Amino acid sequence: xxxxxxxxxxxxxxxxxxxxxxxxxxxxxxxxxxxxxxxxxxxxxxxxxxxxxxxxxxxxxxxxxxxxxxxxxxxxxxxxxxxxxxxxxxxxxxxxxxxxxxxxxxxxxxx
Numbered sequence: 848x849x850x851x852x853x854x855x856x857x858x859x860x861x862x863x864x865x866x867x868x869x870x871x872x873x874x875x876x877x878x879x880x881x882x883x884x885x886x887x888x889x890x891x892x893x894x895x896x897x898x899x900x901x902x903x904x905x906x907x908x909x910x911x912x913x914x915x916x917x918x919x920x921x922x923x924x925x926x927x928x929x930x931x932x933x934x935x936x937x938x939x940x941x942x943x944x945x946x947x948x949x950x951x952x953x954x955x956x957x958x
Contacts, residue, residue: 878900881893 878897879893881890881897884890884893
C-alpha cells in the first residue's frame with residue numbers, strides 16, 4: 848500500500864475521531880492504542896492493524912450505504928410507476944365523467 852494512501856487513511860481516521868485526552872478511554876471499538884508500544888516494530892504493526900480495521904469498517908459502511916441507495920432507487924421507481932398508473936386512471940375517469948355530463952339533459956330552472 849503506498850505511503851500516501853496510508854497517510855490519507857490515517858488523516859481521515861484521526862479527523863473523524865473525537866479528540867482524546869491522555870486520560871480518557873479508547874472511544875473507537877476495534878482500534879488499539881498504539882502509543883503505548885515502545886518497540887517501533889510493534890507500534891508499526893499496531894498501526895497497520897488499525898489501518899486494516901478502519902479500511903474494513905469503511906468498506907462495510909460503503910456496502911451498507913450502497914444497499915440503502917439501491918433500495919431507495921427501487922422504491923422511487925415503483926412509486927413513479929404507481930403515480931403514472933394513477934394519472935392514467937384519473938384521465939380515464941375524467942373522460943368518463945365528461946361523457947356522462949355531455950349525455951345528461953340540461954338542468955331546468957325551478958319555478
